[in-house]
Each structure stands twice: as C-alpha cells, then as structure tokens.
Amino acid sequence: MIRNRVILLVEDNPNDVELTLRAFEKSNVNREIVVALDGEQAIQYLFSTGPHAGRDPRRMPEVVLLDMKLPKIDGLGVLRRIRADERTRRLPVVILTSSKEEKDVMSSYDLGANSFVRKPVDFADFVDAAKHLGIYWLTVNEPPSSGQ
Amino acid sequence: MKPRILIVDDSLTVRMDLGEAFDAAGFTNTLCSTLSAARRVLSAGSFDLIILDVLLPDGDGIEFLREIRTTPSTAGAPVMLLSSEGEVRDRVRGLNTGADDYVGKPYDKSYVVARARELLRKKDPPSESLKSKTVLVIDDSPTFREELKSVLESSGYSVVTAGTGEDGLRAAVDSRPAVIVVDGVLPGIDGSTVIRRIRADAVLRSTPCILLTASEERSGELRALEAGADAYVRKEEDTQIILARVTAVLRSAGAPSTVASTASLLGPKRILTVDDSLTYLHEVAAQLREEGYDVVPAHSGEEALELLSVQTVDCILLDLVMPGLSGQETCRRIKGSVAWRDIPLIMHTALEEQGAMIEGINAGADDYIAKSSDSEVLCARVRAQLRRKQFEDENRNIREQLLQKELEVSVAHSARELAEARAAFVEELERKNSELEAFSYSVSHDLRAPLRSIDGFSQLLLQDNADKLDPKSQDYLRRVCESAQRMGALIDDLLSLARVGRADLRRESVDLSSIARAVFGELQKKEPDRQMTLCVADNLMGDADKGLMRVVFDNLLGNAWKFTAKIHQPRIEVGAERQEGGTVFFVRDNGAGFDMSYAESLFRPFQRLHNESEFAGTGIGLATVHRVIDRHCGRIWASSAVDQGATFYFTIPPARPGGHE
Numbered sequence: 001m002i003r004n005r006v007i008l009l010v011e012d013n014p015n016d017v018e019l020t021l022r023a024f025e026k027s028n029v030n031r032e033i034v035v036a037l038d039g040e041q042a043i044q045y046l047f048s049t050g051p052h053a054g055r056d057p058r059r060m061p062e063v064v065l066l067d068m069k070l071p072k073i074d075g076l077g078v079l080r081r082i083r084a085d086e087r088t089r090r091l092p093v094v095i096l097t098s099s100k101e102e103k104d105v106m107s108s109y110d111l112g113a114n115s116f117v118r119k120p121v122d123f124a125d126f127v128d129a130a131k132h133l134g135i136y137w138l139t140v141n142e143p144p145s146s147g148q
Numbered sequence: 149m150k151p152r153i154l155i156v157d158d159s160l161t162v163r164m165d166l167g168e169a170f171d172a173a174g175f176t177n178t179l180c181s182t183l184s185a186a187r188r189v190l191s192a193g194s195f196d197l198i199i200l201d202v203l204l205p206d207g208d209g210i211e212f213l214r215e216i217r218t219t220p221s222t223a224g225a226p227v228m229l230l231s232s233e234g235e236v237r238d239r240v241r242g243l244n245t246g247a248d249d250y251v252g253k254p255y256d257k258s259y260v261v262a263r264a265r266e267l268l269r270k271k272d273p274p275s276e277s278l279k280s281k282t283v284l285v286i287d288d289s290p291t292f293r294e295e296l297k298s299v300l301e302s303s304g305y306s307v308v309t310a311g312t313g314e315d316g317l318r319a320a321v322d323s324r325p326a327v328i329v330v331d332g333v334l335p336g337i338d339g340s341t342v343i344r345r346i347r348a349d350a351v352l353r354s355t356p357c358i359l360l361t362a363s364e365e366r367s368g369e370l371r372a373l374e375a376g377a378d379a380y381v382r383k384e385e386d387t388q389i390i391l392a393r394v395t396a397v398l399r400s401a402g403a404p405s406t407v408a409s410t411a412s413l414l415g416p417k418r419i420l421t422v423d424d425s426l427t428y429l430h431e432v433a434a435q436l437r438e439e440g441y442d443v444v445p446a447h448s449g450e451e452a453l454e455l456l457s458v459q460t461v462d463c464i465l466l467d468l469v470m471p472g473l474s475g476q477e478t479c480r481r482i483k484g485s486v487a488w489r490d491i492p493l494i495m496h497t498a499l500e501e502q503g504a505m506i507e508g509i510n511a512g513a514d515d516y517i518a519k520s521s522d523s524e525v526l527c528a529r530v531r532a533q534l535r536r537k538q539f540e541d542e543n544r545n546i547r548e549q550l551l552q553k554e555l556e557v558s559v560a561h562s563a564r565e566l567a568e569a570r571a572a573f574v575e576e577l578e579r580k581n582s583e584l585e586a587f588s589y590s591v592s593h594d595l596r597a598p599l600r601s602i603d604g605f606s607q608l609l610l611q612d613n614a615d616k617l618d619p620k621s622q623d624y625l626r627r628v629c630e631s632a633q634r635m636g637a638l639i640d641d642l643l644s645l646a647r648v649g650r651a652d653l654r655r656e657s658v659d660l661s662s663i664a665r666a667v668f669g670e671l672q673k674k675e676p677d678r679q680m681t682l683c684v685a686d687n688l689m690g691d692a693d694k695g696l697m698r699v700v701f702d703n704l705l706g707n708a709w710k711f712t713a714k715i716h717q718p719r720i721e722v723g724a725e726r727q728e729g730g731t732v733f734f735v736r737d738n739g740a741g742f743d744m745s746y747a748e749s750l751f752r753p754f755q756r757l758h759n760e761s762e763f764a765g766t767g768i769g770l771a772t773v774h775r776v777i778d779r780h781c782g783r784i785w786a787s788s789a790v791d792q793g794a795t796f797y798f799t800i801p802p803a804r805p806g807g808h809e
Contacts, residue, residue: 015601022608069593098596101589102647121596121636122629123604 007033007138008061010042010078011096012070016119020065020096023127029134034061039073042066043081046088060091063137066113068097068104076111083112090144092137150176151268152194156186156209157201157230162253166199169257170264183207187215190222197264198222200247202231202238210245217246226267230255236451239444243458250459256440258318262416263442265322283394284325285309286316286342287360288334292383296329299387300394313337317345320352321415327394331383332361340375347376348535350542356397358390417534418442418459422452422478423467423496428519432465432496435523436530449473453481456488462537463530468497468508476511483512490540492533581650588646595639603632634766641768644699645753648775653693655780655803660688660697660733664722667701671709680712685723688733690800696776703769704735704796710763711739711794730799738793747786773798 007024011017017035024033036042042064044050048057064082068075075095082088094115095108105116117133120126153175155166163179170177178195180186183206190198198216202209209229216222229242232253239250248267251260283305287293290311297307308323310316313334320328328346332339343357359377362384379393419441423429426447433443444461446452450473452464464482468475475495482488495508495516509516514536517529606628614622664684672680690697705720712718721736742750742757749755751774756767773796777784780800788794 013597013601015604016597019600019604019608022604026611097593098600099589099592101592101643119596119600121599121603122633123600123607126600126604 005031006059006061007031008036008042008045008064009033010036010039010064010066010070010075012037012067016067019123019126020130023123023130024134026127027131027134029130029138031062031134031138038071039075039078042078043073046082046091047085057087060088062143063092063094063133065094065096065133068095068099068108076107079108079111079113092141092143094133094137150174151196152176152178153197153199153264154178154180154186154189154195155199156180156183156204156212157199158182158204159201162201162230165257166260169261173261173265175264181205183209183212186212190216190219194221195225196268198225198227199260199264200227200229202229202242210242213242213245213247226270228260228263228267230260236444236446236455240454240458251442252444254437255442256437258315259416259440259442262318262322266416269322282306282308282323282325284316284320284323284328285330286311286313286319286328286334286339287331288312289331292331296387296390299391303391303395305394311335313339313342316342320346320355324352325355327397328355328357329390329394330357330359332359340377343375343377350538358393358397360390416440416442417462418444419463419465419530420444420446420452420455420461421465421496422446422449422470422475423465424448424470425467428467432526435526438523439527439530441530449475449478449481452478456482456491461491463533464491464493465496465530466493466508466513468495476508479508479511479513490537492537494529494533584646584650588643591639592643596636599632599636599639603629603636606632638766638768641766641772645768645772645775648696648699648772649779651693651696653696653779655691655693658690658692658694658697660690660692660701661686661722663694663697663701664688664705664735667698667705668720671705675709678709678713679718680709681717681719683719683721683723688722688724690731690733691802692780692800693776696779700773700776700798701735703773707769707796708735708737708739708794710765711741711758712737713739713763715739730801732797732799734795734797736793736795741788741790741792741794743790744788747788750786751784 007029009017009020011020017037021033024031034045036045041051045052045055046060046064048055066075066078070078073081075097079093079095082091082093089112092114093112094117095104095113096117096119097104098119100118108116115137117129120129151174153170155163155170155177157163157166157179158181160181163181167177167179178189180189183204186200200209200213204212209231213227213229216225216227226248227246228249228251229247230251230253231238231242242250249263251263281304283300285293285296285300285307286309287296288311293309293311297309300307308319308325310319313330313336316328316330319325328343330339330342334342337345339359339361343359346352346355346357356378357376358379358381359375360381360383362382378397381390381393419436421429421432421436421443423432423445424447429445429447433445436443444455444459446455449466449470452466453473455461466475466479470478473481475497479493479495482491482493489512492514493512495513496519497508497516498519514533515529517526606625609617610622610625610629617625661684665682668682668684672678701722705722708720712720715738717738719738722734723736724731724733726732740758740763746757750757751770753768753771755771756765758765774784777798777800782799782801784796784798786794786796
C-alpha cells in the first residue's frame, strides 16, 4: 500500500461535507480530501472501478472517514467490503456519525472499524475533533506498510 | 395361596357349620373351642382373619380381642366378633375394643363368608390383571361346571363357580368377574333373574353376561336378551364354543369399568332395627335374617344413636312411638347428622298412628311401613331403599366426576386463554419496543444532523465574517448557536432516558464509591478552576447495574456540581446510612436547594425548578435517575430547602433470586 496523503470522506449530506472540510481546514490538516457521496462511490474509488477506473488501486487513502447512514450501500456495508478484500483489509477506517447508539458502536467495531467518532452538534467541538483526528491518524499513527 | 382363617367358638355346631362354609369358599380353617387353644395356635402361626365368639368357657372374647390388639404379631389381623350378645352395648364394646366387624347370632353363613371376604379385600385389594381375567360360571350341574372350568382354565382364565343363582350373585360381588356365564335353568332364581339383578347393580352392571339355555326356541334367546344378556349359547354346543364366546365378549367389552367406591347392592348388608317392643324386634330381626341381612336390634332411640357412632349400617328401621327419645326425634337427629343422613330410614308404625307417621316423614324418613304388613312387603321395602341409596351414591359419583371434568376443562381453558393473552401482550410489547427503537435511532441520527448545520454555519459566520456583522447580528447568531446546542443536549438526554428504560438490567456487586469519584473527576476536568470539597464514603456497595449506576451519579453529582456554582464554600457528600428496611444511599450538596412544595414534580420529565438563565438544564436528568432506581425496584426521594442545599436519597434492594426486573 503506497501512502497517498489523501483522506477519503464518505458523507452524503452536503452541509456535513462542507462543515467537515472547514473543520479540517481550521484545524490545519492539510491533506487532499476526496469526497464520496454514497457507499457505491466509496467502493468505486477504493477499487478503481466505474468513474475511478483509471486510478492506481495501490494508492490507498491514509484514512477513510465513513458515515453510517448512506444511500445505496450504507456505512457498515462499505466497511464489510473493505475488510473482505485483500487490498483494503488493513485500511484505517474511522466511523464518523451522528449516532452514539451502543448498537452502532458495537457493530462498527465488530466489522473491524479502527475508531468511532460522534459528530458533535457544537461546531467548536467538531473542529476540535477534526484536529485530534488529523493529528492522530495522519501524524501519530503508523499506517500498514505498502510492501505487503 | 388360600387365605387362613381362625374360628374361635365353643359351640361345635357353629364350628362345623362355619368350617364347612369357609372350606367351600376356599379358605384354610383352624377351629378352636377355647381361648387357651386359640392363644396357642396364634403364637404358632399367622392368620389372615380371626372370627371370635364373645362368650367362651375360659374367658371373655372381648378381653381376648384386647390381647390380640396389644400383641405386635397379631395387632393388624382383621377380627370379626360373632355373638349372640346382639345387644347394642355389646356391639359398642366390641367395636370400641378394635373389632373390624361384629355379626350377631343367629347368623347367615353366607353373610359371614361374604363379610370375611370384604374384610380381606380391604386389607389386600386384588390386582387389576387378575381380576380382569376371572370368569364366573353359574350352573347347577357339577359335571358341567367342572368341564367348563377346565376348558376355561386351560385358556388362562381363572374360574369361580356357583351352583345357584343366589350363590352366583354373592360370588360376583366377591370376585368381580370379567365375564359371567349363567345357566338359564337353575334351582332357585333362574338365569334371566340373575342377569337382571346384575344389571340393576351399579357396580356389576357393566359385567358381560352369557346365558346358557337348553331351549331351541327363539323365545329363549329373546328372553335372554330381554334380561340383558350380552350373548346366548345353546347348552348342547361344545364347551369350546362357550370359550370362544367368552373371548369374543371380553374383546368387545374392553376393560370392565367398575365403580369401586360404591358398595355393591348385592353385597352383605347390615340393618338397624329400633323398637321398644322386644317381641316385635325379634320377629322383624328373624324375618330380615332370613333374607341374609345382619340385624342389629336396638331398644330405644338412644341405643340406636350410640350404635351408629361406632358401626355403620345400610338401612334403619325405626319405630315411631317409643318411650324416651321418640322415633320422630331419633329420625331428626339421624337426618341432621352429616355422617348418617344418607342412610335410608324407614319409619315403622301401627296403622292408627298415621298422623304421627306423616310427622315422621316430615322429620326426614325416607319411607314408612305399617306394622301389620307381612314380611315380604317389609323385605321388599328394605331392598328398594337399599337400591335407591346405591343409585344415589352412583349418581353422586357420576356428578362429581362430571364436575371434576368440567373444572379441569375450564382450568385448562382459562390457562390457555391466559397463555394466549400473555403471548399477545408480549408480541405487542416487542412490537412497541422495536418501534421505539426505530424511533430513537431516527431521532439520534436524523434530528441531530440539521442542528449541526445550524450551529456549524452560524459559528462559521461568526468566525469568518465577524467584521461584516454588527454586534446585534453577532448576538443573534450566538443565540442561534446556543439554541441549537441546547436542542442537541435535549435530544441526548431524551435518548438517554429512553435507553435507561430499555436496557437489559445486569445486576452485580457494584462499588458506588469508585463510580462517584470517577464522575467527580470528569466534572473537575471540565471546570478545573472550581474549588470543591468532595466527601465520598468508602466501600459503598450496591447490587446493581454498573452502567445504569453511572447514569445515576452522572446526573446527581452533575446537579450537585451545577447548583453549588454560586456558593462560597461548595461541598458535596456521597454516603449511606442504615435505616429501617435497609441501606439508604445519599448525595448531599450545600447549593441552591429547592422549595419542598415542588418536590412532587421533581422526578417528572421536563420539570425544572430553576430558570434557564439561573442554571442550565433539560429537566430530564432526575426523571432518568428515577427510572433507573425504579428498574432496580428501589425508591428515590429528596429533602431540601431554598438556599439550604439538597439531599437525594435512594435505595437499591437486593435482587430477588431468580426474579425478573
């Protein structure tokens, strides 16, 4: 897996997309953020199919920020596909969602999520969370090596 | 094995007579003429039954009975007293000393044998399988009896035989046969009569009967069927054909059903006659004894009542006019007793006493008979009363069985209805629960998303475009943010309240002290600048759900923290005290407190006692705490006064073993 210096944000709500982008911007996370608006687009991006057919499939994002409620294929469905495929099974995935229902947290971890973050209502808190996410996943964390 | 019987009587005639009768009935006899001989015999071997005379040359039979009852080896042996001392007081004395039965002399020998069999049956009831294979053969020809007996026995049946219809009926009562084979022509009552009597007896009526007849006419068959025979065989036929009929009849009859609890009509009966005239008493007793009844003569109403208290009788013949207790009064007492009122009672009266007789009937007598009537009428009346009594018993049994069945059916029915109602209730509950879960889930996801946008974009405007906004616009935007955040908090609290009601309760021993300290640590982390004295008692243990207890302390300590914000030296105490009925935990602060007149509404959702500008809050926290304590079957209450701080108390009763919450 080659480090791509890209974050994949899977989020269907355009307001949330905008707020997330602004939150990362404000917390000085300087990465290219690729946005997928539903589960299908996320999978097409990761496996270089459909509109992303030309993409080098070895270049994986550093982290995937995955919403749970998504059109077509939902967050947990996407996570299942990621973990089932040899190319992506070690990819760091952070569930980023509105809910903190125990059921959601449990099934996310059961399916192999690396982290579970609840989007706070207070934007200041959200910026704070984005900052922590950036520092941890893009700096502190050591991703799986590319030469498998 | 033959039953062994000991007969003790000084009269040679009685010994010979009873010896023969019991011999013929298949008993092994030992005869003794004195008590000393009986004592020797008893110490040498055991007996199934003892028949004992009362007056003996070397002593009193009743004293000997006392000896028998107090000697361990003989204490359980059935004893029948046989005595010419037929007086009521002798009977009372004998029965009170432990006799199983008391038969007066002169006796009817078949009555004595039948009683003996009853006593043995009580002691040792025959097994079902043996009983069901017994065939009773009633025929006056010994040759034919033996021939049929050997044929039946070679096919595995056990056979009882009788030479007359009367003997046959008695044998039927004793042996309760599976099938009766009876000859149509007999010396006394004929075969049809035997079958008719069998059919009239509640216990025996379902016994299949095969009638043998010599007649070749159709009328013979008709008569047999009319009498109630199940099958009909010509006597000239081979005995093998009779065997085949027996087998076929048994097959179609299935298992014979006998009402075991009802005494057979044809069994031995005891009759109590009450009359102040000795002559008349003896006359009636003689007539009844001829019919094979055991007769107990009593000279007065008082004597009659005394006897009834020690020995049951099957029928009472009562004189109306007597000195002392009158017939009317005696009748009233007998009919007023729960134990005796079902015994058929016939008033016995001279014709000129008709008016008094009507009064007797009014006192509860079942029938009346004039003293001038001849013995046949008397015996017929007694028989009729005995039969009536038996039918009543049988009807009662049937009614009770029906009632029992009805009861069982209705119990089963209501149990089923209950189970169905429960199942429907559980299903409804599950449906409601899953609806609620879907609702909560939707609230959690979908209601919060727009709030994030409202707050987020307002904050972005405030941060990025502050220079383009006048102070008033900035203030408005801040209010938008605050409202959005407040609504977010409300949604979170509501979800928490719902979750607390739904979550599974997992009880364990929980350290409440450490939970309180952890919650306090988090509060301090949020507001590190606040000075607060915290006092948590050590080792506060509760049998509770750990997660839910965390919710309790989050809210109670959160409140205490919040309401002490304006106090100079804030202090929070967590502890427990022993009160009547168990441990009471408490969380105490010295904060703003509240007016106790509002204490009622404290634990209701959305109830707030302070306005938002004073202290922020959603008004759901205490409702949530209340629900948690409720789910632990505990109690929560508060005590406070304005500006005097508040104390919240709660209990967590230990979980009932195996109980559900």
